[in-house]
Amino acid sequence: MAEIDYSVLLLALLAGAIRVGTPFLFVSLGECLTEKGGRINLGLEGILVVGAMSGYAVAYLTDSAWLGVLAAGCAGGALGAFHGVICSLPRVNDIAFGIALILLGTGLAFFFGKAFIQPQAPSLPSIELGAWSDDARVRSALSVNVLFFIGVALTLLMHWGLRATRWGLVLRLVGDHAQSARALGYRPALVRTLATAGGGFLAGVGGAYLSLYYPGSWNEGLSSGQGLMAVALVIFARWQPLNCLWAALLFGASGAVGPALQAVGISSGYYLFAAMPYALTLLVMYLSCRPNQTLSGAPGELSLNR
Amino acid sequence: MPILNRRSFIKAAGVLGASAALPVNLARAADKPVTVGFIYVGAKDDFGYNQAHAEAAAIIKGLPNVTVIEEENVPETVAVQRSMEAMIRQDGAQLIFPTSFGYFDPHVIKVARKYPEVRFAHCGGLWQKGVHPDNAGSFFGYIDEGQYLNGVVAGHMSKSKKLGFVAAKPIPQVLRNLNAFTLGARSVDPEITTTVIFTGDWSLPVKEAEAANSLIDQGCDVLTCHVDGPKVLVETAEKRGVMTCGYHASQAALAPKGYLTGAEWNWETPYRAHVMALQSGAPMNNFMRGGLKEGFVKTSPYGPAVSDAAKAAADAVKASMLKCEFSIFTGPIRNNAGEVMVAEGTVLTQTDVVLERMDYLVEGVRGQI
Structure with a gap:
């Protein structure tokens, strides 16, 4: 076997973490926002697929990738608001409705997306951070999409906003103790609906990243469970936006490790590497949810906790 | 009952006359x-x-x-x-x-x-x-014939002598394609290696894009694949300025610069045979196999990047395949651990069922099952 080039491997993992991790980042930020308000929206998987489809369709029809991103966000926001409104009705279980929303979202996206499998839409621009290098590999690894930077900025904004602004405090109050919020004159149902709609918007943008940048085309197998993994990732990140960023990068790298290792010649046990993101999810669940340990940082109103 | 008017009478008579003029079985086939x-x-x-x-x-x-x-x-x-x-x-x-x-x-x-x-x-x-x-x-169909030709063209066009293959699962059909592609390339230059990446399933777009990028980072300059939709691989390679060989259908439209050629199915042939048999009432042909010669598979037209030497070499192999004078799996063939898999002097023809049970990677493939 040929000698193994570790620098190439590390570069591939770094590039993969950013490329594969960006949609995780958006979806997990969206879910973080929703769960901070005390609701769980499992439907983000469906919203991700709708976002990918509508983003691609609008980008193709208008010839502008950014309009596509906007459309994807709006479609995601609309579905998120739908989830928020329905779950505000008495005795509606948000988890059950989330699962329904996965099915609805993927069904809608497959139905309307039929016509857009073939055509090629414009793709989102990226920023060439590696222009200084002569090595094509470095240049390609450091060509980072604009949406990733927007995601990082959003992470910082949310991190600050949740602890230092009135809106953030209201959201956290509603999520931790709805009765107190009601006593203070806030309307938990409205706050939660807005938070779910906002979360849907972000998940839709995450979908647009998939179809408009990486891998960069719309087809029906595009998501393959990434939306659901991002939901698990929020628990891993302990409902902290900053942790969401690290977790998203980690999950991105774990998705990239299988192909990267095989490319450099480490090819035994690639099924194990392919299963790594899922194994990681299980491990995180085990570590954070043992019976003698409560979920620290979990919003008190989550139906998981009640 | 409607009265038989002159116009419909003429029409009916015309149809009768026309079918009488046709050979009997053809008329029947078209009528059913x-x-x-x-x-x-x-x-x-x-x-x-x-x-x-x-x-x-x-x-x-x-x-x-x-x-x-x-x-x-x-x-x-x-x-x-x-x-x-x-x-x-x-x-x-x-x-x-x-x-x-x-x-x-x-x-x-x-x-x-x-x-x-x-x-x-x-x-x-x-x-x-x-x-x-x-x-x-x-x-x-014996699409490994198309993959062998892909390999011949890729072998001529590659400068780095490194090819990449993104595969879904290590099952015999996939390994047969991968091995045929590698044998084709190594018939041009025995120094050539093919790096294989298994993604684990038939349609995982993110993994396929990641695999393509990893292969390109490793210096592979011609990629091909055996997954359900080669779109992602072909688009990713085109974006990074790397050449591709297609699979299943033609992806030439996705990569106007880097698309070399491709192994395509031509299912029209078996479909037509089955429909004809049904219409004529002939018994069903239960076991049909075929390659380039039988018209079950075809190759994409050469892309603009393909050199004349590559075209000539591939066309020569294709011509001898069409005359049944060529066999891809001709001994000696070793696996990539050095063991002899097909002994010297053994020629496996396409119909050989040993080929439908293939479970090894030939010499020159970097990877493991």
């Missing part, structure tokens, strides 16, 4: 209307496996007296049994093409036993006389 059902596992415009089937189905749709019904995104579960029964009972389908490998056992077999008057022509399965019902059958 049939309904044919196609079932796809994915979207029928996926630039891949399903598109190859759907393109051929569109040709069948144009045949006289043939009604085509189609259903896509049918999973390889009991759902396909329901689809087939719906086609038979509601649309009166007399011939069904369930096109995905996993449909055969147990689904096609079960429904075929229940409806003995309907024909089931499955793509990819191994129909066996006596074991499986007589109204079912399987057809498949």
